[in-house]
Amino acid sequence: MALLPKQIPLKATRIDSSILPENFSIPYRLYVQKQSKEIENIADVTQAIAGDYVSKRETSLQSLSSPIDIKTAFSIDGTKVIGPRVTGWIAGSGPQLTGEFNASQTYAAGAAYSQAEINAIITGLVQARQRVMALEAAMRSHGLIN
Known part of the structure; x- marks a missing residue:
């Protein structure tokens, strides 16, 4: 298996309006909360694909733990x-x-x-x-x- 790139731990932290500064406007508060949800989604996906990393530079035999889905060719x-x-x-x-x-x-x-x-x-x-x-x-x- 290819050597994995340097692992960067990604941990999502829940952000709700109670911890945001009072001077944030309502639209900005909603924006920050939405970004928090996006980070959580990225963390989930990152954890799911970590076992299927294949290096494009590695020339030795590599394998995936999941099937490959190719759309056209x-x-x-x-x-x-x-x-x-x-x-x-x-x-x-x-x-x-x-x-x-x-x-x-x-x-x-x-x-x-x-x-x-x-x-x-x-x-x-x-x-x-x-x-x-x-x-x-x-x-x-x-x-x-x-």
Whole structure:
């Protein structure tokens, strides 16, 4: 975990009109009381996020104790790597090919196709479809598509 910056204790103190000087006008008294409430809110938020500090300068592995909520996109060095979920996908079905896959596989075909040549092409097509299914399942499990 990253080294936390120097901790500054922040303690909110309740301020009410009875402790303010009598020469304060009513609008100024209300203003001071409102500022007191704002300081209290800041103190509460500061205490809540103290455990989730991550340094932008620290290069070692860091972790957060709460989830990250990114509104539009996750970028690394200015390059978008994950954006909003793409919706409208209907889940595929069938087996997934996640093992070895030769993307450069070639298939021989003569002038008069033999049954063996057709079967080899069909097998390659099934493997490609199973690989697409595996990629879809991976994207779905990571929340990139629905």
